[in-house]
Amino acid sequence: MPKFTRKNKASRPSPKSAATDDNMSIDDGVSVCSNISDGTSLYDEFEVFNLPGAANTDPNVDMSSDDLESKLDTSIVDIRNKDLKTRETALRTLQTLFSQKYMYDMILSRKENIIEQLLACLKKGGEVEGRLAPHVISLFMIQLGIQDEDLYQRFHDILLTIVRDNTKPSSIRSSCAHAIGITNYIAGDDILNTYELTKSLENIFSKSYLTEDGTVAPVSNELQQLHTACLSSWGLLLTAMPDGQADDLLKTYLVKIPDLIESNDAELRNVAGETIAVMYEIARDINSVYTEPDDYLLDLLQLKASESAKYKGKKEKRLQRATFREIYNSFE
Numbered sequence: 001m002p003k004f005t006r007k008n009k010a011s012r013p014s015p016k017s018a019a020t021d022d023n024m025s026i027d028d029g030v031s032v033c034s035n036i037s038d039g040t041s042l043y044d045e046f047e048v049f050n051l052p053g054a055a056n057t058d059p060n061v062d063m064s065s066d067d068l069e070s071k072l073d074t075s076i077v078d079i080r081n082k083d084l085k086t087r088e089t090a091l092r093t094l095q096t097l098f099s100q101k102y103m104y105d106m107i108l109s110r111k112e113n114i115i116e117q118l119l120a121c122l123k124k125g126g127e128v129e130g131r132l133a134p135h136v137i138s139l140f141m142i143q144l145g146i147q148d149e150d151l152y153q154r155f156h157d158i159l160l161t162i163v164r165d166n167t168k169p170s171s172i173r174s175s176c177a178h179a180i181g182i183t184n185y186i187a188g189d190d191i192l193n194t195y196e197l198t199k200s201l202e203n204i205f206s207k208s209y210l211t212e213d214g215t216v217a218p219v220s221n222e223l224q225q226l227h228t229a230c231l232s233s234w235g236l237l238l239t240a241m242p243d244g245q246a247d248d249l250l251k252t253y254l255v256k257i258p259d260l261i262e263s264n265d266a267e268l269r270n271v272a273g274e275t276i277a278v279m280y281e282i283a284r285d286i287n288s289v290y291t292e293p294d295d296y297l298l299d300l301l302q303l304k305a306s307e308s309a310k311y312k313g314k315k316e317k318r319l320q321r322a323t324f325r326e327i328y329n330s331f332e
Contacts, residue, residue: 072097072106079117084126091121091132098139107143114140115154122158122176130172134159134179141183152187156180160200163230170222174229177201181233185240195245198237201230202253208268209259216262224265231260231268235275243286250283250290258297261304266316270323273301277327293331301328 071093078090097103107114118140121133137155144151159180163173180197188194205227208219219227238249257279260272276297283290293301305324307317 069106076113076117079121088128091136094136098143104143127169131175134175138179138182141186147189148187149189152183155183170226174226177229177233181236185236194237198234201234205230208263210262216264224268228268228271231271231275235278246282246286247288250279250288254279254290261300273324273327277330
């Protein structure tokens with residue numbers, strides 16, 4: 001079901017207070033890591049990371065507190081190593097550290113160095129490195145948990161350039177699409193820039209809308225993964241919009257996003273359904289005129305909640321039924 005709740009920037013607590021308040025919810029954007037025990041990963045808390053390849057933390061990293069600072073320093077040095085495998089290992093170590101330990105003070109004192117090295121990793125272009133670096137950037141921003149437009153902009157341009165680059169592997173573009181949504185959600189403070197970003201993301205996943213004759217668009221599996229990532233970030237950013245901009249997006253896209261429920265890709269279908277549920281939740285929250293789905297959409301949701309096509313795997317069908325059953329029930 002919906003992974004996002006509306007963002008309330010005005011009530012954002014400071015990173016220091018987040019470290020001591022175990023009752024903060026995740027949509028405050030800064031308390032995520034403070035809730036993590038030694039045996040729990042941030043990926044378990046922040047559902048947007050539950051993606052293929054996203055949660056591959058390194059089980060060999062010793063998480064004892066005694067030498068965390070040393071591991072952090074070594075990894076920062078190693079991500080600028082000339083050897084590709086060394087850089088990949090360092091990124092996995094950072095991913096593990098940032099997802100399982102709240103390290104605000106350590107990271108803050110090394111912020112500039114970390115930023116420079118992560119930007120360099122994005123520019124080097126190796127596929128594994130290109131997938132890992134955006135995940136680490138997202139975790140880095142979550143660890144800092146600060147609203148800082150200048151900090152966000154340092155990552156924005158290169159992330160968006162990669163997302164738009166048709167010559168890059170879709171796996172790298174997908175990782176960057178998730179990262180740009182998370183970094184903007186946490187640190188972005190310019191609503192107009194965020195609004196423009198939603199349009200850039202929609203321009204990509206719109207390729208999966210139904211064609212003019214109502215048939216499913218022919219999209220490769222790799223591009224469907226990218227479209228899913230862009231839609232996921234689009235939905236996250238929608239929750240950060242003030243009422244006026246949110247209403248504009250609802251007016252435009254409540255008639256378009258349902259097309260994606262017809263996709264051949266299971267994950268894109270499910271994310272589309274979750275996004276629709278969030279959109280209507282926001283509509284009710286802001287007293288929009290678009291508060292109830294039409295009969296066609298309700299029938300489509302009900303169909304997906306009971307679909308039993310033979311070409312789908314059992315696990316895929318169970319997940320789709322459960323997802324759309326909960327979405328459909330949210331409108332009753």
